[in-house]
Amino acid sequence: MPIKEAVRPGGRSARVQEAVHQAVRELQAVTPRDELTVPRIAERAGVTPSTIYRRWGNLSELVADVSVERMRPDDDPVDTGALAGDLQVWGEQYLEEMTSVPGQRALNDVMASADGGRRERCYRYSESLMGTLRERALARGEGAPSVVQLIDGIIAPMTYRLLYDPEAATVDNLRRWIAGTLTNEK
Amino acid sequence: MPIKEAVRPGGRSARVQEAVHQAVRELQAVTPRDELTVPRIAERAGVTPSTIYRRWGNLSELVADVSVERMRPDDDPVDTGALAGDLQVWGEQYLEEMTSVPGQRALNDVMASADGGRRERCYRYSESLMGTLRERALARGEGAPSVVQLIDGIIAPMTYRLLYDPEAATVDNLRRWIAGTLTNEK
DNA sequence: GAGGCAAACGCAAAATATTTGCTTTATGAA
DNA sequence: TTCATAAAGCAAATATTTTGCGTTTGCCTC
The missing domain is CATH 1.10.357.10 (Tetracycline Repressor, domain 2)
Incomplete structure (x- = not known):
């Protein structure tokens, strides 16, 4: 549900966010759009899929979050x-x-x-x-x-x-x- | 793969397309966006989900197809x-x-x-x-x-x-x- | 700097959704 | 009618998303 920016900017939460963003960017560079999936991103970022789902909701919101930067x-x-x-x-x-x-x-x-x-x-x-x-x-x-x-x-x-x-x-x-x-x- | 308009305008194909569009419109009217799913649309339209996937690819393309009208x-x-x-x-x-x-x-x-x-x-x-x-x-x-x-x-x-x-x-x-x-x- | 509170994460099972191979149906042309 | 083929159905195989619960970790107060 919470799609907004990290409410808790310190430490782990921020690290996870950065790792996930990074993973998206890297995969986007080498992957056709329809092979860019949440589980794959999660794996690359060293994170559980459920973390991504809970934080961003779905793939669209995640990639939008990365792209807006x-x-x-x-x-x-x-x-x-x-x-x-x-x-x-x-x-x-x-x-x-x-x-x-x-x-x-x-x-x-x-x-x-x-x-x-x-x-x-x-x-x-x-x-x-x-x-x-x-x-x-x-x-x-x-x-x-x-x-x-x-x-x-x-x-x-x-x-x-x-x-x-x-x-x-x-x-x-x-x-x-x-x-x-x-x-x-x- | 074939996202384009019906290649075969006659009969069944057209009927299916209309039924699916109709189902999307009806469900959109009474359903929060995140409960609008392909299987639900398929059921309402009296069609198999695989038909929708093969014809439109995914939910986004389908609703876009309906909305552009x-x-x-x-x-x-x-x-x-x-x-x-x-x-x-x-x-x-x-x-x-x-x-x-x-x-x-x-x-x-x-x-x-x-x-x-x-x-x-x-x-x-x-x-x-x-x-x-x-x-x-x-x-x-x-x-x-x-x-x-x-x-x-x-x-x-x-x-x-x-x-x-x-x-x-x-x-x-x-x-x-x-x-x-x-x-x-x- | 010690506790305590709550947010965020991990894990794994359960629920859903998507893909795929094969069969069946029905359209348009010969 | 018959034939060839595009599109649909069906169901098994995959892949994904969701969820409940236990654990970790910031952050705040004392």
Whole structure:
């Protein structure tokens, strides 16, 4: 039942979580999706299957839990000196990651999770990133659209394409979305 | 393995498919999600579980198959006499349907499917709908954005909110997306 | 730093679900 | 009608998930 993060961060519990996550990552790298099973993960992690079932509930939730980490922006976005450039550079890297085979799988895994909180977390990442870039632009004296406008104008179409029509998740389209959003800035 | 539509549309095969779909719909209406199982569906449909496994592969694909039907636009969109109105009326109805509990579940089920074709199909629905409304507007002598612009400006942010932040999938925001998209029309 | 409480884990049996080989049925074409 | 074959049924073999219970281990209080 408890799908949430470790309530008890210390020692063993954390070790188990890390071992299981690690096992998932390793197996994902060498195993077709339909051979990725809870018992196999458990064995590799040196843990009982029941531990995994009690903690994560099922395979989908577990892999979603692992995949959502991939989505966390790793470090501070590069500063190109202009908002348009910052968005383009970040977006290109993000697109490259998410159109890759493992990236698409991670995206799928997160979407497959029944726990909506997982997706909301991705949303928060984007929101916070857009906030950062916007603040940076304002500090430079540039004008900048609101965070909501950035999300509607750039994140949303990009994500929509990644999910529904990956062929169209291209760098060129990204440029278009950025340009369209920045020219209407208020 | 064969996840695709019935290769043999006649008789028994079609009857089985319909019975199974029907059983899924009925059970979904009265059953918590984690009690919806393949054997139970099979029993209700008067079919062997192995039939379901062979035809759909697993539960996720089956429910995705059923849910994607919910998404098909049922009839011709109402004609309000102006593009903005057409979009607003259609969008409000769509939002209402997709923010409901069964609607959100259907959305989830489709997203959980490993078969990307299912999502692409939803995309085609939207594309075709936007095409219809656009043609209608042009025929009236109105200006209208391209289909791509309509998708990027309206469908994408709406879908993004439905998936990542349903609280923000509101009629007011819809109005904003429509207005923003139509004023930049070229 | 000694107890005590409860969360989390391990183990193994029981309950379910899934896969598979083989047989039977029924459709569409000759 | 007959034939060839895709799809369904059946049942045994596997694999998985769930569950009850005993044990370990953080964490908190005194």
